[in-house]
Amino acid sequence: MYSLESKDLHLYYGDFHALKGITMGMKKNEVTAFIGPSGCGKSTYLRCFNRMNDLIDNVRIDGEVLVDGVDIYQKSILVDDLRTHVGMVFQKPNPFPKSIFENVAYGLRVNGTKDKNLIAERVETSLKQAALWDEVKDKLKKSAFELSGGQQQRLCIARALAIEPSVLLMDEPASALDPISTAKIEELIYQLKENYTIIIVTHNMQQAGRVSDNTAFFYMGELVEYGKTKNIFTSPKDTRTQNYVTGRFG
Ligand SMILES: Nc1ncnc2c1ncn2[C@@H]1O[C@H](COP(=O)(O)OP(=O)(O)OP(=O)(O)O)[C@@H](O)[C@H]1O
Numbered sequence: 001m002y003s004l005e006s007k008d009l010h011l012y013y014g015d016f017h018a019l020k021g022i023t024m025g026m027k028k029n030e031v032t033a034f035i036g037p038s039g040c041g042k043s044t045y046l047r048c049f050n051r052m053n054d055l056i057d058n059v060r061i062d063g064e065v066l067v068d069g070v071d072i073y074q075k076s077i078l079v080d081d082l083r084t085h086v087g088m089v090f091q092k093p094n095p096f097p098k099s100i101f102e103n104v105a106y107g108l109r110v111n112g113t114k115d116k117n118l119i120a121e122r123v124e125t126s127l128k129q130a131a132l133w134d135e136v137k138d139k140l141k142k143s144a145f146e147l148s149g150g151q152q153q154r155l156c157i158a159r160a161l162a163i164e165p166s167v168l169l170m171d172e173p174a175s176a177l178d179p180i181s182t183a184k185i186e187e188l189i190y191q192l193k194e195n196y197t198i199i200i201v202t203h204n205m206q207q208a209g210r211v212s213d214n215t216a217f218f219y220m221g222e223l224v225e226y227g228k229t230k231n232i233f234t235s236p237k238d239t240r241t242q243n244y245v246t247g248r249f250g
Pocket residue numbers: 013016018036037038039040041042043044045056
């Protein structure tokens with residue numbers, strides 16, 4: 001069974017047909033990169049998996065989106081529960097105006113965890129997983145805004161990990177970061193895949209090549225080609241994919 005799957009998924013923003021019949025599945029413990037020119041629908045598709053598009057007016061969806069085999073758009077689904085299962089990291093780091101500790105503890109508190117030791121333990125583990133612990137362990141009470149951009153992004157990853165999701169959606173998580181922070185995030189993705197299903201939207205072909213097992217190329221709302229990253233980059237079947245991965249457009 002796939003961890004994430006969509007079947008003939010169409011999404012409309014008002015009259016605009018943004019996703020055109022996307023059918024694909026992603027397995028646990030694999031990293032999938034979404035690539036394609038700006039506006040092709042990568043973020044829109046990503047957001048379908050934790051129903052972030054629900055927050056946008058005039059959105060209509062046809063088709064099915066399944067997480068661990070469950071149709072997440074059926075009425076009985078509680079969106080808050082879904083989002084504890086499917087975490088998300090955004091392009092720009094978006095820490096809360098709280099301390100470093102409280103940023104990571106936030107989701108646990110919202111979920112009703114009261115045990116202080118458990119919270120402290122989970123905060124430490126998540127910060128370690130996000131490769132940030134050594135840099136912040138002596139200043140957990142300081143504001144998250146005192147961290148650098150790269151540190152803030154790793155803090156947001158720690159915040160997403162603290163509630164122990166099984167899926168991590170990453171929308172260009174390193175696009176605002178310097179090469180050293182980017183390398184840390186990529187290393188992290190590599191380690192996290194042991195336990196997670198990960199999707200990463202990226203404009204950086206080298207990055208897709210480095211971190212992903214599979215790559216999906218989107219163009220104008222369609223899934224053009226999907227397969228092993230090595231094959232997509234070295235022997236794409238569709239000329240549009242070939243033109244894109246060789247830098248001829250996009
Ligand atoms: N809230 C919205 N309302 C209306 N149209 C939208 C909305 N969000 C996105 N779109 C449109 O849907 C299409 C797909 O957008 P999306 O952000 O998914 O593309 P993308 O491939 O992630 O682009 P980028 O690489 O630039 O982030 C675009 O044409 C965009 O203008």
